[in-house]
Amino acid sequence: MVALRASRAWTRRQFLVRSTSSLAVAALATPHLSRAADRPQIAGGIQSGDVSDGSAVIWARADRQARMRVDYSSVESFKTVIASASGDASPDDDFTSKLLLDDLPPGQDIFYRMRFDDIATGIAGESRIGHFRTAPAAGQSISFLWSGDTAGQGWGIDTSRGGYRSYRTMLDNRPDFFIHSGDHIYADCTIPSEQKLPNGEIWRNVVTEEKSEVAHTLAQFRGNYKYNHLDEHFRAFHAEVPMFAQWDDHEVTNDWSPTGSYDAAGHEDDGTPRLVARARRAFFDFMPIRDIGARKGRVYRKIAYGPLLDVFMIDMRSYRDESWNKGDDHRGWILGAEQLAWLKREVAASRATWKVIAADLPIGLVSLDAVALGDGPPDRREHEIADLLASIKRAGIRNIVWLTADMHYTAAHYCDPNRAQFQEFEPFWEFVSGPLHAGTWGPGELDNTFGPVAMYQNGCSEAQGENLAPCFGLQFFGKVDIDGRTGVMTVTLKDVDNRDLWSVDIEPQPQTRPAVVAQHS
Numbered sequence: 001m002v003a004l005r006a007s008r009a010w011t012r013r014q015f016l017v018r019s020t021s022s023l024a025v026a027a028l029a030t031p032h033l034s035r036a037a038d039r040p041q042i043a044g045g046i047q048s049g050d051v052s053d054g055s056a057v058i059w060a061r062a063d064r065q066a067r068m069r070v071d072y073s074s075v076e077s078f079k080t081v082i083a084s085a086s087g088d089a090s091p092d093d094d095f096t097s098k099l100l101l102d103d104l105p106p107g108q109d110i111f112y113r114m115r116f117d118d119i120a121t122g123i124a125g126e127s128r129i130g131h132f133r134t135a136p137a138a139g140q141s142i143s144f145l146w147s148g149d150t151a152g153q154g155w156g157i158d159t160s161r162g163g164y165r166s167y168r169t170m171l172d173n174r175p176d177f178f179i180h181s182g183d184h185i186y187a188d189c190t191i192p193s194e195q196k197l198p199n200g201e202i203w204r205n206v207v208t209e210e211k212s213e214v215a216h217t218l219a220q221f222r223g224n225y226k227y228n229h230l231d232e233h234f235r236a237f238h239a240e241v242p243m244f245a246q247w248d249d250h251e252v253t254n255d256w257s258p259t260g261s262y263d264a265a266g267h268e269d270d271g272t273p274r275l276v277a278r279a280r281r282a283f284f285d286f287m288p289i290r291d292i293g294a295r296k297g298r299v300y301r302k303i304a305y306g307p308l309l310d311v312f313m314i315d316m317r318s319y320r321d322e323s324w325n326k327g328d329d330h331r332g333w334i335l336g337a338e339q340l341a342w343l344k345r346e347v348a349a350s351r352a353t354w355k356v357i358a359a360d361l362p363i364g365l366v367s368l369d370a371v372a373l374g375d376g377p378p379d380r381r382e383h384e385i386a387d388l389l390a391s392i393k394r395a396g397i398r399n400i401v402w403l404t405a406d407m408h409y410t411a412a413h414y415c416d417p418n419r420a421q422f423q424e425f426e427p428f429w430e431f432v433s434g435p436l437h438a439g440t441w442g443p444g445e446l447d448n449t450f451g452p453v454a455m456y457q458n459g460c461s462e463a464q465g466e467n468l469a470p471c472f473g474l475q476f477f478g479k480v481d482i483d484g485r486t487g488v489m490t491v492t493l494k495d496v497d498n499r500d501l502w503s504v505d506i507e508p509q510p511q512t513r514p515a516v517v518a519q520h521s
Contacts, residue, residue, distance in 0.1 A: 040116035044229030049288030066116035147477035148181035148405025152438025156205035181405035182248025185224035187215035221282035332380030364452035372447035389425035405434030409459025420451025439467035
């Protein structure tokens with residue numbers, strides 16, 4: 001196997017030209033094809049995800065029952081091929097197909113060439129090329145992005161306004177991977193043909209049948225994911241940047257919980273609402289997320305990304321007590337006993353320099369849907385977070401960073417035990433950034449239970465009003481850079497126009513002394 005490092009400086013134009021060329025080559029290589037309609041097509045975009053040092057998941061959807069064929073190489077010319085793989089796209093999975101590529105070299109650009117073949121005739125369809133980069137070896141730097149909240153509040157694809165512009169901007173940053181913090185879709189929101197803007201102009205959406213109603217059926221949930229693939233920037237981004245996917249509420253319905261989200265379809269024998277079961281099925285059909293052995297359908301997982309970084313993807317939806325964080329008995333949970341035990345164990349066992357907890361909800365902002373209830377000692381769901389933070393301190397673990405979206409604005413919170421009601425923890429940062437393409441809200445209220453201080457925040461003003469449309473520029477994502485030599489983590493909050501809004505350098509600390517940070521704006 002030849003392990004040449006491919007250049008990371010190729011442009012989007014080169015990528016599109018290369019993809020188009022591969023399609024032409026595939027056509028020349030199969031002159032026996034008589035009709036384009038005989039060839040299975042790739043319906044939508046292609047994606048990769050859950051990339052680690054030696055493996056990755058790739059995903060695509062066909063327009064009919066077919067067999068996905070994949071070659072992958074460390075050189076974009078495919079002069080040498082690491083291996084080939086195949087998997088079926090069946091009607092049961094809405095013609096989606098996922099493959100786990102393993103035994104990959106670390107710190108390497110990987111190019112994958114995929115197509116669908118007709119199962120009965122063997123006729124080959126179009127070919128497309130995607131890209132991802134495996135987790136680095138020691139001494140190599142890391143750069144990744146995070147955000148959430150796509151196609152919310154009826155703000156869909158308006159091609160005259162550039163479509164999903166945040167995805168184009170994020171691609172310009174050339175990250176190693178992207179954490180989507182949840183709300184990939186808004187299954188509980190329709191996308192109308194038009195919405196009126198505050199300035200009197202009209203926002204005109206691309207519309208589909210599945211997005212004309214709130215999702216209840218499996219087909220409607222799947223249709224929400226298909227809608228995103230209609231956007232050219234969304235497709236281009238996911239073809240080049242692997243995604244670590246988690247979910248939040250709008251993949252099912254607003255503020256859902258496992259015990260309070262029933263519709264007319266009722267529940268399964270185990271009590272699971274059929275609405276949630278259908279939504280979970282669609283999520284796993286359309287996300288490049290690996291199944292975790294016997295625990296198929298589990299969203300929370302650890303992704304090891306080389307010696308500098310472990311990412312802990314948590315699920316603050318599937319195991320919570322109820323929809324709202326309130327009650328007279330002062331008991332509550334949002335992670336659940338099993339997930340909490342897993343997280344405490346895995347964080348303590350981590351040998352990576354940085355431990356990023358990717359959360360689908362914030363812990364420092366007051367919300368009946370999330371954790372924080374308001375100033376005071378821990379209550380209800382806050383007990384779980386207090387337990388986690390105290391266990392991290394007892395284990396002598398440092399360099400914990402929390403990332404999330406959900407709130408539809410961007411902020412940096414420094415959580416200081418000296419300012420907190422609960423003080424058994426080491427200082428840490430919580431960063432909030434979003435939406436990618438949805439309505440923008442103003443900054444929320446902080447809760448002093450864990451002592452967060454807003455070092456920066458940016459959202460819509462009172463004069464602008466909430467649910468501000470994406471065309472007004474207040475769409476946000478975060479960028480994390482970890483220096484391979486020093487280990488310093490730089491977190492930068494950015495907007496849809498790629499402006500650096502605020503940044504902080506965080507020095508990695510040994511396990512025996514508190515964090516020291518240097519800020520710059």
